[in-house]
Amino acid sequence: MEILLSALVSGLLLGMVLAIVALGLTIIFGVMDMVNFAHGEYLMIGMYAGLLTAQVTGMDPLFSLPVAAGIGFLLGLLCYYGLAKFLLRGPMVAQLLGTFGLMLFLRNLALLLMGSEDRAIHKGILVGKSFEVGMGVVLPATKLAAALLAVIAFVGIWLIMNRTKIGKALTATALNAEGARYMGIQTEWMNALAWGLGGATATLAGALLVNFWSVNPFVGLLFTMIAFTIVALGGFGSVPGAFFAGLVVGTITEFPGIWDSLTYTFQIKWMEQVPMTSFKYTLVYLAYFLIMVLRPRGLFGWKQ
Amino acid sequence: MSLLNVQGVTKDFGGLRANYDISFSVEEGEIVGLIGPNGAGKTTLFNCIAGYFPVTSGQIFFEGKDITLLKDFEIARLGLARTFQVYGASGDLNVLENVMVGAFLKTASRNQALELSRKIMAFMGIEAQANSLMTEIPVAAQKRVTLATALATEPKMILLDEVAAGLNPSEIEGLISLLKKINQEKKVTLLLTEHVMELVMRLSKRVVVLESGRKIAEGDPQEVIKNEQVIRAYLGESFLKRTSEQV
């Protein structure tokens, strides 16, 4: 039973962090109807940023968040003005392949600069500590902190989108770019901002993630796919959707734990044979496919 | 038996009722006009008949067959064609290729499709533009191409959605004689929805008038325009009062 609960809670915590990754993607998609394959690479960069800031300054990794977010924002802007802007003019195949090229570029740049080995955080206030929450459920402190910060970040972004002028301008552009332009909102700047915000949220999530997940240059694609699944489930363009969908998908990745606990509880022999752990991410891809086929609008989405 | 029989068609979009209990029929060989002020539901009705939207209630018969539940491409295959208003940046296909797409409905052979397309393009007077892209020819010619493509499917009836939109008077003149030609020589029944009154009046044997989703009048064009309800629909209550005061 404890395994089940642990798995669930772990999944939820992870889910909150994943939700932030998806958030950036959904913003970019909402504002300019464009899919960014390189999204996971921003996360990867954020992870390295968090790691390096912690190692270089000796500060606790959790304090590196603003640095990571800043890097992400700038990177997003750069990618917009350097690439995305041009891709918008072309057909969809060009957009897909263009951002795919960006993904390869960033991934191999990281490979060149950082090498291919896994790296993880070993020092920090929270590393190695955990809380016992009763019923035998053990929560690593890093995960808990990351999740809390993720929630704060989420609320923060939601506030920005809904309460500030800039946020509302973004939403307006997302709903109707031409109409927004007539109101004096500059689409160009909104697009760039969307990319900046998208990049920032992804790197932020990365900096949070690196506290309990090791990084190497190749993690990007997996998280891009996870982000896509979350966005599809939550509904393209929906901020609250991204949050709840994040929780669901996070739990899916913990499915092996649930599987194991069920196998153990009910003593089902054949279930033991299935190497569920290797299937973790396959389940995510499968989930994307099923969601899109069965309920393309997602839970909360207004764009299809 | 009428060629097209629309019975009690109602179409709702969520809370909005776009068509309410509309019934009329079109006989073989006729040209019938569907008119009404903006937002009356003409295009919605068209889309329902063509199978692009499912109806909320009612039935539609074509050649005696119930086509209410059929999909749009199945209806096209039965001989009920339609044209679209939107002319996007059709980058890829040139004029001849466009028409051939239509021709391929009835034949799988490229040679036959080519021959049929050439014949229809000659009939429509656009053979000269065979190799041009849609973006390279003027609007009036684009319309002819769309018509030619629909004709290439060898339909018994064509639904024409605001085919005169964006044309100048002399082009409209040309379109009128072209549509007459299609109707008489190719024996194609036409149902057109239009805002350009001249076209509808001169071509149609009968008109059906819609307003706010309902049918308010039907009959000979000259008589229908004198109908009080029709005048009120188009020009408003105050104009009606004024005209009746003048008499």
Next chain:
Amino acid sequence: MEAIKNAFDFSDFPRLDRTFAGLVALFLIGFPLFPHSSFAMATMIQFLMFSVYGMGWNTIGGYGGQVDLGKAQYVGIGAYTTAVLLIRWDIPFWFSMPLGLLLSVGWSFIIGYPLFRLKGHYFAIATIATSLVLKDIFEIWTFVGAARGLEISPIKYKPPDFYRLIFREDVYYYYIILGIFFVALFYMNWFRKSRLGFQLRSIKDNEDSARSLGIDVHWAKIKTYAVATAFVSVVGSFHACYIKNIEPEDTMSLDISVLIALMAMLGGAGSLWGPIIGAAILIPLKSYLKEWLGASAGLVGIDLIIYSTIIMLVAAFEPRGIWGIVEKIRRKRRKGL
């Protein structure tokens, strides 16, 4: 009969194109007779393989406009069917390849039906999802060797073996893939003039219009997807016999799927020559970049950095590809500008 004539009829291309294509064909046929390095031969074989992959993709992705980024799964099905059948039951290529083809096409119909309910980006991502799922399955499936993959050791068989397609010299492989290449080319020449080809182009243009002309759009897409799959699967089977060492990461990765799409796009998606031009540029480029830069110590990844920069440049500035540029110029010239 008409179909066969159409397949060989290139008369709608200007004389210049036909002459040039003829010369290239002669070059391809005669290539092995000239002195060449084994590296060049390997690159040529890769070029031919990827041309066929690209031509297959081009049917649904180029003419049809449906960006499919999951073709690699069919490379896998084709390759593994041939490899497994050979290793376990000694079944020759000429039986295993059609079987792989059947499996691939069958699978393509199964996932095609739900896949094509989606459009645009959603469709593209879904194709990636399905391909990755299959790859993951292969990576843990012991029957096909899991992550380590399968190896066909030529020692067991006596080359040259035309049944099992085991040869010691590359030149045999070259001519077989060249044959497949020409078959594919003639098929594509027929395809672009056929009813299905026209239907697809109409679909790419405007789906609603296409349906109003009686085209069953959903079904046309599924059929074409199956055609594309067939191309890929056949070469996949060839791949197994040629490389003799297959694993999921090499044969079924997203990189391969994207490379296939990229090639067609670079050369000109939706045109007959496009995929071939694209392959002619990208394959040698990739090979030589890897040779010169990839292996150098400390510079891991530079070849891919250059490669990906090219992708970004092409996508941003000339998405219609090289053939698109050619056609644009010709159009301008014809209008006397």
